[in-house]
Amino acid sequence: MNEIHALLQRTQDAWNRGDGAAYGACFTDDATDVTFVGTVYHGGEEIGRAHQALFDSFLKGTRLFVQVDDVRCYGDTAIVVTRGAVAKSEPKRLDKLATYTLVRVDGAWRIAAVQKTKHKSLMEAVSFRFQPATKPTAS
Template sequence: MSSIPAAADTAAITAVLDRLADAWSRGDGDAYGALFTPDATYVTYVGTLYIGAKEIGDAHQALFDSFVKGTRLASETVGIRLAGPGTALVVTRGDTYKGRPGKLHKIQTYTLVRQADGDWKIAAFQNTKHQAVMEAISFRFQPASKPAAHAL
């Protein structure tokens, strides 16, 4: 059964996401990867699967040095809930940007786990690009498929 986390857990979990955005902004793959568990899974919006903190950090360093160089992360937390003792599920909307942030075109799901030392780390990440046109077509032809959380 899931529940709303205590304020201290919410603050600690949010701090992990803030450190993730900071590492991205600095183009620091080591710091980015360090926020994940050694066996973490990371699925990009194009379907690439990375496994483990080291691979996640190394791959992101290559991206920071090329395709996403100079970008920042914009993120808005949709919700945080506990799935059990020491496990949190977080849904965010976000995107990368240069200059000023624009519309948030992606939806992310994070699974964070509390470590033995009390710190939270990311154990799983899934990033999905929102396909607004396809979604609108689906809802038009099958209105019953429209979720209550459509505003996401």
């Protein structure tokens, strides 16, 4: 588990430095990154290149905040669910969720896929209010 947390910390550190190459190096060569706006990037090199362009423009000076909520290991594969945010200062809440599929390649964990989603708490609250059966048992 420590190695998995260390990998996610490396992604966070690379983001916070604005280092697209280091960020992309955390992914496998055939990785898939689905952003919360729906953009799909393929492969660590493309993910790193695209993020460098973002770090140099829209995301310049931002920091990545990540909280690991769940880790489940299945041999050399792990599923990790996180809450997070991207902001220039400490966010009021972690409003994005990400589900990572990690694989162990040559003894090291790397990201094979990640799907990011913006948490819409108002929509969720309305759903739970009008259809309580939709509320998960674990919160």
